[in-house]
Amino acid sequence: MDWGPIWLTLRLAGITTALLLVFGLPLAYWLSRGKSLIKIIIEAIITMPLVLPPSVLGFYLLVAFSPQHGLGKWLADHFDVQFVFSFKGLVLASVIYSMPFMIGPIKSALQGLPLSLSQASYTLGKSELETFRKVLLPNIRASLLTAIILTFAHTLGEFGVVLMIGGNIPGTTRVASIAIYDAVESMDYASANNYSLVLFAFTFVIVMAVFIFNRRSAKSPLE
Amino acid sequence: MIAIEIEKKMRTYEGHTVLRVNTQIAPGSITKVYGPSGCGKSTLLKVIAGLVSPEKGKIIVDDVVWEDTATKFSLKPQQRKVGFVFQHYALFPNMTVLEHLQYATDDAAWINRLLHFGRLETLVKHKPEYLSGGQQQRLAILRALAIKPRLLLMDEPFSALDMDMRGVIINELKGLIRELKCTALIVSHNPNEVDAITNEELAL
Numbered sequence: 464m465d466w467g468p469i470w471l472t473l474r475l476a477g478i479t480t481a482l483l484l485v486f487g488l489p490l491a492y493w494l495s496r497g498k499s500l501i502k503i504i505i506e507a508i509i510t511m512p513l514v515l516p517p518s519v520l521g522f523y524l525l526v527a528f529s530p531q532h533g534l535g536k537w538l539a540d541h542f543d544v545q546f547v548f549s550f551k552g553l554v555l556a557s558v559i560y561s562m563p564f565m566i567g568p569i570k571s572a573l574q575g576l577p578l579s580l581s582q583a584s585y586t587l588g589k590s591e592l593e594t595f596r597k598v599l600l601p602n603i604r605a606s607l608l609t610a611i612i613l614t615f616a617h618t619l620g621e622f623g624v625v626l627m628i629g630g631n632i633p634g635t636t637r638v639a640s641i642a643i644y645d646a647v648e649s650m651d652y653a654s655a656n657n658y659s660l661v662l663f664a665f666t667f668v669i670v671m672a673v674f675i676f677n678r679r680s681a682k683s684p685l686e
Numbered sequence: 687m688i689a690i691e692i693e694k695k696m697r698t699y700e701g702h703t704v705l706r707v708n709t710q711i712a713p714g715s716i717t718k719v720y721g722p723s724g725c726g727k728s729t730l731l732k733v734i735a736g737l738v739s740p741e742k743g744k745i746i747v748d749d750v751v752w753e754d755t756a757t758k759f760s761l762k763p764q765q766r767k768v769g770f771v772f773q774h775y776a777l778f779p780n781m782t783v784l785e786h787l788q789y790a791t792d793d794a795a796w797i798n799r800l801l802h803f804g805r806l807e808t809l810v811k812h813k814p815e816y817l818s819g820g821q822q823q824r825l826a827i828l829r830a831l832a833i834k835p836r837l838l839l840m841d842e843p844f845s846a847l848d849m850d851m852r853g854v855i856i857n858e859l860k861g862l863i864r865e866l867k868c869t870a871l872i873v874s875h876n877p878n879e880v881d882a883i884t885n886e887e888l889a890l
Contacts, residue, residue, distance in 0.1 A: 579776035582737045585763040586770040587790045587833055597789065601780035 464657045467634055468642035472662075475550070475638060476618035479557040480565075483614055486558075487565040492595060494566065495573035510567070512560045521627025524556050528628070550635055552628045560624045564613040572606030573599060612673050616666050687713055688837070688869060692743030692753070694733055698724050705729055709888055713748070716863060716870045720877045721890035727873040728773060730890065731839040734871070735770050736763035747837065769835030769868075771843045775826040777814040783825055784810040790832035800828040803858050805851075819846040824855065831862060838863065838870040844879060856883045 490509075494502055512520055528535040528546035538544045546552035576599060584594040600607070622640040629636030631645060639658050646655035688711040696703050705726035711717055719727050732738040734745060736752065739760060745753040752761045781789060783806050787797045801807045804824040814822055823846040830838060844852045860883050863870050871888075874880045 577774075577776065579772050579774065580778060582732075582735075582763070583770065583772060583776040583778070583829070584789075585737070586735055586766075586768055587829070588764050588767045589789075590764060598778050598780070602778070604780075 464654065465642075468637050468639045468658065469661055471550075471634070471637065472619055472639040473665075475553055475557055476615045478554050479561055479618045480611055480615045482554070482558050483561060483565040484611065487562065487569060487610070488600075491566045491569035492573060492599075495570045506570075510563050513563045517560065517621070517623030518627055520560060521556065521624040524552070524559070524624070524628045528552065528555075547628060548630045548632060548636060550629075553625055553636055553638070556624045556628045557618050557621060560621060561614045561617050564617045565610045568606045568610040568613065569603065572603035576602055608673055612670060616670065619662060619666060687711070687746075687748065688734075689744070689746040690730075690734065692730075692733055692740040692745065694726065694729055694738070694740040694743075696724075696726055696729055705890070707888075707890070711869060711871065711888075712886065713869050714864075714867060715886045716860070716872065716884045717886040717888050718877060718880050718884035719871055719873045719888045719890065720875065723875060725890045727875070727890055728841050731770070731841055731871060731873060734766075734837070735768045735839055736761060736766045737770075766837075767833055767835060769830035769833060769838040771823075771826050771830045771838075771840040773841040773845075773873075775814070775822050777822055777825060777829075779814055782811050782813050783817070786825060786829050787832050790829055791834075796834070797832065800831055803831075803862065804828045804855075820848060820851060823847060824851075827855070827859070831866075834866055836866075836868055838866075838868050840870065840872045842873055842875070844874075852879075853882075856880075859883060 494506055525547060527533065528538070530536055530539040530545050530547060535545070535547065538546070544551065546555055580598055580602070581591075581594050584598045585591075589597070620640060621638070622644065625636070625638055626641055626644075629638075629641075631637050631641050637645070639662055643655045643658045643662075646652070646658065689709075690711070691708045692705070694705045696705055703724075703726075707726075707730055719730065721727055729738060733740050733753075740753065740755060742755050743753065744751070744755070747766075750761075751759060752766055753759070778786060778789070783801075784797070787800060791797065798807075801810065804827065806821065806824060806828065809817065809821060814825070817825065823843065827840070827843055830840070844856065847855060872880050872884060877887075
């Protein structure tokens, strides 16, 4: 069995989750405060990948980042960056596609905390950042863990959007889900089964680990 | 001296109502704020603390402008640094009793004194969920005092304390407020409850 697609998938899921954690936390915090029209629009855009067919998102990303014209050409000309058929493109697509899985649980958890918690912290002279770090974040730990696991697990299983923007280049964009599809296409059910089993087992183990390590407060991904 | 002249719209079951307050609070006084439910007692404290903005008005504390809607100036709650006891305590579920106080101040001696005052010395490692209602309320009072505030705002601060404990806390709190040279506003829907500590009153 070629372990390349599995490592590539894990690398993609790890980078996507880390990036979304860095950008997602402040974004979720911002969205959780108030309900202006701009926030509603941004939240709707972030949520779109949940309901949009992955191929639609993949198609638009392919068109937007095509090096032949528009944004893709500009990026290629000025920064020598190419997203189409590259690992960078997979990361970009995964970040966009998995964003609601990171933002959603964190935003809901922050909104679920009483406003008086941050107010109490402010009256003690603490800044918004310190309040977020020392009061809000520790109190949404279970939801944060759920968001991280959901994002990671969702990225492991991405197919349509990844295939559209990345194609099937071994070592670069051929992630496990594409390797499974490829193996089935060429009637190599043994390989398909191996990849599927590894993905299944890996996902099961990380989800179980979360529940075991955080038995008291972990939320089910379905909550 | 604290000069308050504010108007704040409030939503009630019957629609909108306007809280209008125009008063002066003497420094060092302990003022009882009372009135019927929904009249805006808690809102007034939050406006003074900078947690809620008034539609109109001005708040001046010791000649420093804290709020002035005419010039759109509002001092941040962090800069006002009032001691605030929330009606529902607003304790941090992730912190122990000791961590609550350490979050507010680095003064270990002051923390020990407060723990003794609140009779919580034996519960320092407990998180709020393992404290009784009365213990939680005492912790909320200690946390507000931890920053040694010049202005102390307390929203129903003794409601969960039993009669004996209420007497002890009120008596000692009086001394602490005097020692800190602090001005205090205490909201209560039961005026008699705080008579033993207050020396001024404000009816809403």
